[in-house]
Amino acid sequence: MMLSQKNVVRACAQRRAVKVSARVGTAVRTMRAAMPALPSHLVSTFSNAAALKGKVALGNARMSRIVGGGAKAYKRSAPRMCGIIGIFKYEGNANVELYEGLLMLQHRGQDSAGMVTTDWSRFKEHKENGLVKDVFGKQELMDSMKGHCGIAHVRYPTAGSSSAQEAQPFFVNSPLGIYLIHNGNLTNTEELRGLLNSSRSFFNRHLRTDSDSEVLLNILADEVHRAHQRCLQTTGCDPNKNKVNFLFEAGEMTMRLCKGAYSCISLVKGVGLVAFRDPWGIRPLVLGKRPSPQGDEWCIASEDCAFGPIGFERVRDVQPGEMVVITEEGKLMSRQCAQGSATPCIFEYIYLARPDSVLNGIPVYNFQLKLGTALAKRIKERNWDLDIVCPVPDGSRPAAIQIASELGLPYREGLVKNRYVGRTFIMPDQRMREMSVRRKLNAMPAVFEGKSVLLIDDSIVRGTTMTQIVDMVRRAGARKVYLASASPPVVFPNVYGVDMPTRKEFVANGLTIDQVCEVLRADGLIYQEVEDLIASGKELNPDIKDFDASCFNGRYVTGDIDEAYLHKLEMSGRGANRRATQMVSLVGDRSMVATA
Numbered sequence: 001m002m003l004s005q006k007n008v009v010r011a012c013a014q015r016r017a018v019k020v021s022a023r024v025g026t027a028v029r030t031m032r033a034a035m036p037a038l039p040s041h042l043v044s045t046f047s048n049a050a051a052l053k054g055k056v057a058l059g060n061a062r063m064s065r066i067v068g069g070g071a072k073a074y075k076r077s078a079p080r081m082c083g084i085i086g087i088f089k090y091e092g093n094a095n096v097e098l099y100e101g102l103l104m105l106q107h108r109g110q111d112s113a114g115m116v117t118t119d120w121s122r123f124k125e126h127k128e129n130g131l132v133k134d135v136f137g138k139q140e141l142m143d144s145m146k147g148h149c150g151i152a153h154v155r156y157p158t159a160g161s162s163s164a165q166e167a168q169p170f171f172v173n174s175p176l177g178i179y180l181i182h183n184g185n186l187t188n189t190e191e192l193r194g195l196l197n198s199s200r201s202f203f204n205r206h207l208r209t210d211s212d213s214e215v216l217l218n219i220l221a222d223e224v225h226r227a228h229q230r231c232l233q234t235t236g237c238d239p240n241k242n243k244v245n246f247l248f249e250a251g252e253m254t255m256r257l258c259k260g261a262y263s264c265i266s267l268v269k270g271v272g273l274v275a276f277r278d279p280w281g282i283r284p285l286v287l288g289k290r291p292s293p294q295g296d297e298w299c300i301a302s303e304d305c306a307f308g309p310i311g312f313e314r315v316r317d318v319q320p321g322e323m324v325v326i327t328e329e330g331k332l333m334s335r336q337c338a339q340g341s342a343t344p345c346i347f348e349y350i351y352l353a354r355p356d357s358v359l360n361g362i363p364v365y366n367f368q369l370k371l372g373t374a375l376a377k378r379i380k381e382r383n384w385d386l387d388i389v390c391p392v393p394d395g396s397r398p399a400a401i402q403i404a405s406e407l408g409l410p411y412r413e414g415l416v417k418n419r420y421v422g423r424t425f426i427m428p429d430q431r432m433r434e435m436s437v438r439r440k441l442n443a444m445p446a447v448f449e450g451k452s453v454l455l456i457d458d459s460i461v462r463g464t465t466m467t468q469i470v471d472m473v474r475r476a477g478a479r480k481v482y483l484a485s486a487s488p489p490v491v492f493p494n495v496y497g498v499d500m501p502t503r504k505e506f507v508a509n510g511l512t513i514d515q516v517c518e519v520l521r522a523d524g525l526i527y528q529e530v531e532d533l534i535a536s537g538k539e540l541n542p543d544i545k546d547f548d549a550s551c552f553n554g555r556y557v558t559g560d561i562d563e564a565y566l567h568k569l570e571m572s573g574r575g576a577n578r579r580a581t582q583m584v585s586l587v588g589d590r591s592m593v594a595t596a
């Protein structure tokens with residue numbers, strides 16, 4: 001009987017099919033008999049582990065977790081999040097610059113793309129599932145996106161579903177016309193949903209999706225309405241002259257009510273381009289400008305790598321808890337809506353952001369070099385007999401270059417990435433899935449033959465990439481394969497906008513480093529220490545007193561996340577289903593970065 005992938009996972013999770021004995025060999029035989037369709041790499045993982053150690057005392061639960069996680073991992077690509085951009089110009093259309101800027105943020109999200117442009121009298125909106133070039137690379141559509149201001153979004157969902165209805169921007173028409181785009185994830189969405197449905201909300205707001213971003217927009221709109229009401233009750237307050245103030249007041253209340261991560265950009269009719277960032281500054285948001293004969297023009301984006309190609313220059317980060325308004329006339333105003341205390345997400349620097357970005361005053365590239373330096377110190381203590389250092393393209397290159405230099409070893413690019421694979425539908429059978437991983441990366445015998453190799457990756461999340469690569473590198477003739485991860489083991493879910501909601505999908509969850517090493521079939525494995533990671537960031541910007549490193553240390557900076565929350569998340573639709581039926585990206589668009 002051939003079991004489907006889903007059934008394999010289910011069978012593993014329920015621990016019915018695998019009768020694990022203390023001896024792994026028995027377990028492997030049992031697995032083979034019970035699940036002929038089990039991915040061979042997972043079965044051989046255990047055979048190999050057994051060969052390496054003789055026997056491995058992995059418990060029943062742990063075994064089924066690894067098998068379940070690995071099988072699921074085949075369906076998924078690396079976790080992503082969202083990217084946002086807004087542009088204010090005085091004349092001409094903003095559409096092409098929004099498109100170019102959004103392309104520079106494509107690595108942050110690949111599920112959908114959306115844009116709205118305006119001349120402040122009419123608004124033109126378009127959003128669809130797909131990559132930026134597929135959604136907006138159409139002359140007729142772009143010609144119709146008129147207006148000198150606009151906002152645009154790329155999405156990788158962390159709440160709700162990946163349906164096109166939940167693509168961004170979201171829109172409300174009352175009390176002012178507001179479009180909003182959001183990067184991050186609210187952690188008290190249900191509570192806020194309740195507020196919007198309570199008598200507190202005069203409008204009885206109708207929520208059409210499961211998206212947290214739609215909730216956030218409606219909270220903001222509701223607070224604008226309340227600010228307007230307060231004005232009407234105050235002698236001498238002219239609502240028409242106070243719209244910017246309504247936004248600032250709404251920003252203050254929104255930041256009191258909303259928990260979690262939110263970097264947002266809005267177009268507000270009668271006000272202008274509005275941007276705000278949660279009081280913890282978890283997700284990035286950067287302000288840029290360029291001169292024009294009429295005055296400064298503005299761009300606000302998740303990462304300042306978006307500025308260069310469209311002629312903007314970085315001014316500064318939007319501060320945690322700050323709201324910036326660029327009025328319809330181009331005047332920049334700002335208010336600190338909440339006492340901010342920067343604890344930016346450290347995972348941004350390791351994995352999510354492009355190396356050519358500067359976030360929170362820290363150049364991402366420099367951060368990655370520092371991670372290389374810190375890790376090299378620990379590697380030296382291992383006394384591994386190494387011949388070459390090889391990066392896993394693309395994310396790990398800066399760290400690997402630094403490690404090679406610190407260890408005095410040759411840096412060799414032995415893995416070639418096919419950057420033309422692009423997005424791929426879930427492969428219908430196992431052979432094709434394996435093939436698609438192999439066509440993404442190719443190992444060169446010319447580099448590996450007879451060598452003891454130190455492979456560097458920026459992170460090992462589910463272990464999918466690394467398991468395949470270790471195999472490939474051995475097949476290409478490597479004598480020994482050692483692994484180093486520039487980040488610590490990922491063991492806790494990310495609740496702030498990165499799509500990593502369940503612990504069981506992480507290869508390092510519940511295992512010792514030696515056990516992970518066995519699962520990955522390597523000769524040695526070393527991870528970055530959490531203290532070294534945080535210290536590296538603080539050295540680059542001493543004003544940052546702490547980082548959100550929750551996926552490594554389980555300390556959630558917003559203070560509202562406990563075991564019960566994580567458990568509920570894992571049991572929820574997102575955690576349980578893991579979007580098994582949607583498209584996945586087998587090659588992230590970061591492939592364009594380091595090779596450009």
Ligand SMILES: O=P(O)(O)OC[C@H]1O[C@H](OP(=O)(O)OP(=O)(O)O)[C@H](O)[C@@H]1O
Binds near residue numbers: 077459461462466591
């Ligand atoms: O353990 P896993 O779940 O496989 O995920 C970790 C891998 O995913 C990312 O690479 P990816 O190929 O997505 O993109 P990159 O080119 O930006 O490195 C990351 O850089 C790791 O290599």
Ligand SMILES: NC(=O)CC[C@H](N)C(=O)O
Binds near residue numbers: 155157166184185
């Ligand atoms: N990754 C993100 O920033 C996602 C934004 C929002 N939570 C959504 O799911 O659409």
Ligand SMILES: [Mg+2]
Binds near residue numbers: 392
């Ligand atoms: Mg990678």
